[in-house]
Amino acid sequence: MKLATLQQDFHTWLTTASPEAALRLGPATAAGLAVYQNNYRAQLVGCLETSYPNVHAWLGDEAFLASAVAHVDRQPPHAWTLDAYADGFDTTLAARYPDNPDLHELAWIEHAMSVAFVAADAAPPSAQALAGVDWESARLVLVPSLRMRTATTNAQDLWTALNDGTPVPDSEMLEAPAGLIVWRRAFGCYLNLVDALELDALRQVQADGRFEALCEWLVTRLGEDEGIDAAGAMLARWLGNGLVAAVESENESV
Template sequence: MRLSDWQVQVQAYLLNPDTQPNPELRASLLGSAVLSAEQGLAIYHNAYRARLLEALRGDYPAVHGWLGDEEFDALALAYLNAHPSQHFSLRWLGAKLAAFIDGYLIPAQAAPLSELARLEWAFTLAFDAPEGQPLSLAQMAELPAEDWPALQVRLLPSAQWLACRHNSLAIWRASKERGDFPGSQLLAEVETCVVWRDQLITRYRCLAADEATALRGMTEQGWTFAELCAQLSELGEQAPLQAVTWLRQWLSDGLLQEHAMD
């Protein structure tokens, strides 16, 4: 057997939930007086899957805390059987867990748990995202008055949006602070949460519906500052003040960077 073929067989063995090797792989190995080839392979197989479980626990501590060791491991093993690791880095191992939960559990159980998983994955994506060039309040203060109407901005690459219909943030905070589990609850109104990285710290903030619409308008739909003010026309003379207040908040948060010109 060529080395490359043997490597493919070992990989297939590790990715298979069955600890029994195929006859060809078994015949290529020699045991010892104290450890048979089957036992050695089984130890390697178990250690590999234990490392994958450890990685998923690390990526989803709040989901793990909610379910406990036994239920989380059962979920994780079912996930690994459906989605074996396909990347050289464990960084992407849990990318499909939230979607898997939606199909693994009945909808009533899946909805709050998959939302929590999406929230935790948003923090992971934000932390690992490429660097951006945040606009500062000082830079904006230097902008000439005549340039303000045409001002356009966009979000940093690390920014992630999440619509929370359950108290996922409360559960996440309790897990992070090692507090008591608050219990899953359906919110009276959907919360729009933005997660982003500020230097080496991952942050989040919940936005009211009008602020979320304004931020999406400027960063996704390409509104200028003048168009943002026009969207707030029902506020009358207070429209520019509200627009400036939000813009100042977004700049203080470190959420924005200059709009790239085509």
């Protein structure tokens, strides 16, 4: 048997427990193969436990283990680092618990915080540099760590309580859909709940970073005076929170 074929059979058996692959590897290796597969699966389950401690606490040991095993069955590792194995676990949870949006959003928060922590660095522009910006031609560049999604539950409160070790509130649906945003500033990751308008505004900036376009979009939504005021308030908040990595104009970037 060629080495490449042997390696492929071992990979197939390890990830799927294929009896055909095991047979090609030889009956004498059966006991050893079981040891390798147990170690393989235990490491992947351990990776998910490390990546989703608050989801683990929320679900409990039994339900979390069952979900982790289901994820291992459906998704083998896909990257060179085990850190990436946490990708897609929220999809597994959504499939197993389709009627629990609080769990879906809690898992998203946990994963987004991890991804934001290892995202590229971005230092916010200084106040002095911003003083000379021509805002009519300015283009906003959001930090690469920013992650966002629609929120329908109080998952932010659930995650905060679980993370701080304080009493966890009852799960509730929000009165109206809002937005969850996660980003990193320096060595800290931050989670915030914003209203649906601000979530859409951030998406607008991702699609078209021109500040003028943001103002026009908000004027269309809110009217001229209120729209301009909202654009200024959002810009000040984003700059203060470190959501803006740079402000580019036709001739320079700050």
